[in-house]
Amino acid sequence: MQRPLGDRTEFGRGSPWPYALELCDRLPCPCGGVGHLEAIASGPAVLAEYRRSGGRATSSSTAELAEEARDGDALAREAFSKAGRALGSALGGVANLLSPEVIVLGGGLVEAGDLWWQYLEQRSPKN
């Protein structure tokens, strides 16, 4: 799946990294560290965030959780939103620093569609 992330001169305006770091602050990362972007912006992190926020533990995968989010589970939607905002903010910082022509994203979260993309694409890190 390919989607444009917008005008790179606009993408990631402001100070995106502090916002991304705020979202993953003190969260345990699968690597054993703490506060890494993966702790909030990966597929397993979406499921973990959902459970931390009090969501039902019936979903065993991010794909199942996406279905619950589409069915109206507000906590599930928020978990996808946080992941998208965190990664979008971080990518904004990367885009500002490196000015890449293309950023390629893969993995299961890409399949979450607008549950995740719309937040990743937001240009203002605080929105």
Ligand SMILES: [Zn+2]
């Ligand atoms: Zn890590």
